[in-house]
Amino acid sequence: MNARLSMHAALVGGGVLLAMAFALGAASGAYAISISQLWQVITAVWNDAADPSPQQLVFMNIRLPRLLLGVAAGAGLGMSGALMQGLFRNPLADPGLIGISSGAALAAGVTIVLGAWLWPVLPRTLGSWTLVTMAFGGGFLVTLLIYSLSRSEGGTRMALMLLAGIAINALAGAGLGLLSVMATDEQLRSLQFWLLGSLGGARWSAVILVSVVVFIACAFALTLSAPLNAIALGESQAALLGVDVERVKRRAIVVTALAVGSVTATTGIIGFIGLIAPHWVRMVAGPDHRVVLPASGLLGAALVLAADTVARTVMAPAELPLGVLTAFIGVPMFLLMLRHFRNRV
Template identity: 85%
Template sequence: MSQRLGARAVLSGSVLLLVAAFAVGAVSGAYAISPSQLWNVLTSLGQGVSNPSPEHLVFLNIRLPRLVLGVAAGAGLGMAGTLMQGLFRNPLADPGLIGISSGAALAAGVTIVLGAWLWPVLPRTLGSWTLVLMAFGGGFAVTLLIYGLSRSEGGTRMALMLLAGIAINALAGAGLGLLSVMATDEQLRSLQFWLLGSLGGARWSAVLLVSAAVLLACWAAASLASPLNAIALGEAQAALLGVDVEHIKRRAVVITAVAVGAVTATTGIIGFIGLIAPHWVRMVAGPDHRVVLPASALLGAALVLAADTVARTVMAPAELPLGVLTAFIGVPMFLLMLRHFRGRI
């Protein structure tokens, strides 16, 4: 795209898209809420309604936590995708390359299928948090493993990280396939949540925890914008400009692991958001990470909300898995991007 938009226009447009996606998601669903009813619910907040209406209960207890979780999930995935594309200096990079999602899904699968045998005490101690914490720990552990495998001669080689990520992701996929064969019907249904992704399990305690993790990660990622701009020129040139390239790589990997690990532990695998959101932002704003990072987070949040709204309305009252819908959108986009950038890969 030859004509670039300014930073203010891109950020303002991303905010407007997010607000529009949030508003449409708030009124859409198996129980439709009209805009006037939604306005009445919003204006009554904090007034202590003694006899709440059905739309009041549906919005506050079911729809609002789902919407907030969608914002946090999309922002975390969009921001993480920008970091990975900046590190790999490749617009086709994705947070899944460093194994966070597959590691979290594998740990969740082991907990669902074998947890009662391997660690029977944990459910009694942690309750419903057992699965979330195990998934987060699994994603973080796999990321550290891939990062360790990519270390060579005192530095981190991104090509080795890519190859290690491909191998570990394949191994995690095989492990999930084996667990699917071993699982009972009830366990298999639980596994589908992690493999296909959904915002349906949103509850306020988990939503607030994920939102805090994503906010912290986005705040930490903001300081990497200028170093990533330097790394885009090449690691040697960035080092000449005074950038501690290895330190930036470690920070980016940890930030990505925290954000994507927290999101995946709560929603399951939601693919392609971290790939297409930064790409669309770069098409209209250029490569400056000071713009791409916040705009990708906002656009990622809008994309997840829009996809979730379609997922829960297109086959109502049944719900289409969110990961399936993002894959249907993301795979054609990825192929178009691959065709566009094939000369640079």
């Protein structure tokens, strides 16, 4: 029998990995800051030094908002992946199955390519928040559509939700292809940059908003750990244990839509974090959602920070798109997961 980490060990290990990834990300970049300088910078910022050094300016205005956005994004994606895997009772599930990412991408594409024609008043009203607002709304609406298509008299059918998600994701992909053909060169570059994902657009207002939404979503997600443990036995057995299965499904879907929608609308599409982080946690700590949910958030945050650090440094001064890097890492991990799943079956 494989040894499993205890809940305390798993959470401490996730916290240590996150701290290491945060320190590495804070020190690395085009303007390098050594670990000793980093401690001095943090101390000076904490003491509110009157004459900030160049290292302080770089850390406060460039590195710190990007790192905090990465933490929020990774935590939201990792936790949402654990929710979806628990809800579908399938370790190969991820938040994209319920259409959040594809809906956000389609809405972002429509805004970039056709926004000036369809709703010219929005940029004057929302300013730089136009794309973020439309992407979040698109992701949330598509999720509601998939949820409604999966409803029947007996409740929400997860198999129907999976099929509806596949169909809607394919339709969104076709829509993005059509928009790519219609776009000008400048619009196409903007669309491709958004689709590939990046933390480069981090600003304090967006960081605060996404962090608050993800924190609230994670807090609600933790209340679903016991019901998800019961659902792992089967929906009928969970109902016999007193779990309101339909209520758990609704809450899990809404929480996932809020977390992933806010992250995707701000950073673009960052793939595979919601798939591999919960799976790795289950491999080392077991299936208990009291461990899987928080540890997946910690590991997801560490993975996003580590990937972003590589993206900023491997081709410096150019920056590799974050979504490309997570795909290069995530696809081999996904194939290994498929092999492991096949062997178990």
